Amino acid sequence: MPEPHITRLYLFISLFFCSYVIHALPEQALVPGGIALLQLPDYEQGTEVYFKNKRIAVFPYDKSWVAMAGIGLSTKPGDYEFSIRRTDGLTLNTKITVEYKKYDEQHLTIKNKRKVNPNKNDSERIATESIRKKKAKKRYSETIPDVDFIWPVTGRISSIFGLRRFFNEQERRPHSGLDIAAAKGTPIKATASGTVIDAGNFFFSGNMVYLDHGQGIVSLYAHMSKIRVKPGDVVKQGDIIGEVGQTGRVTGPHLHFAVIANQTLIDPAFMLPRDGNTEEVDKRMKKD
Ligand SMILES: [Zn+2]
Structure with a gap:
């Protein structure tokens, strides 16, 4: 049977x-x-x-x-x-x-050319940071994750996940997160409760924080002007972890928000409530 x-x-x-x-x-x-x-x-x-x-x-x-x-x-x-x-x-x-999904291209102009073509010292720094990033991405804790995320910042979506990216007409890795434009200093909320894995300044990502939400679900917040947490801190959903800025490889102030599940970067839009960002809802209604 x-x-x-x-x-x-x-x-x-x-x-x-x-x-x-x-x-x-x-x-x-x-x-x-x-x-x-x-x-x-x-x-x-x-x-x-x-x-x-x-x-x-x-x-x-x-x-x-x-x-x-x-x-x-x-x-x-x-x-x-x-x-x-x-x-x-x-x-x-x-x-x-x-199934197949088509991702569009995005062409951006970066004034600081070193952020597109790093020099030898930069490359060494990038290599060290890449190890740190991989470690954060691989984090697996037994905590049962809270997957009911909130928007860390609300505002205009200036770039979506997965776009094939060209900086100064040179192709780089596809966009690995969601960009939300907001004024410098706008508080950034923890999308869900978790523990700070890493926090610091990175060559491309600027001031960045990684949160472990449990069982391989990790969120990260980049280009901050200020970081308000340190590794090991336990945060609740909605706690302020930093402020929007334009550090790292950017064209203007915004939050780069990314989500990792089973060591894989996924589109954060699938994790976020559809009605949690007033500006985006307004835009969708205008279109309809
Ligand atoms: Zn981004």
Whole structure:
């Protein structure tokens, strides 16, 4: 006789896709840079869920449990599997299909040419910082994450996630976060409760803070004028962690907000409530 929970595991994803009405869950988007959600009706403490060999976050939602995987921007369209490693030693696999998504180009002019073509000293600094960034990105703590994010700053979205970027007509990495334009000094809120992993000045990102929200969910805030926290600090959702600025490689004051899940940068827009940024809602209404 087949085990009943195996079949039940398969009634998943589409449920979330249709029923996204409240903001408690991130929005599912099976595209590069998006999020895949998996319902785990028979979840038991100790069960571990993996996506592309990386352990992913599992949290309670609506009397059940949900696993959340970040889908990297470089993910090719096609089939991928969640692996559910149960406490009894059994591993169950369940498939999702990642679709193609077109990302546009963005061309920016940076006055400080060193921020586009760093000199030898800069390159050494960048290499050291890259190790620090990787370490923060890999953070995995057992805390159950609060994925009900709030907007860290509200304002005009000046650049979206995933754009193919050209600085002074030279191609660089795609845009890894969401840019929210705001005046210098605007307070930046912690998107969810967490612990400060790292905080400091970086060559490209300027003054930056990383927050660990638990189980591989990390948020980062870049180009700040002021940092108001230090590594190890525990913050609550909405606590002020810094101020908007224009430090690092920028064209003007804004917050670069990025979200990492299972060591993968994802589009923060899928984590944020749709009605949490008045200016954006106003803009959408004008368009309609
Ligand atoms: Zn940015």
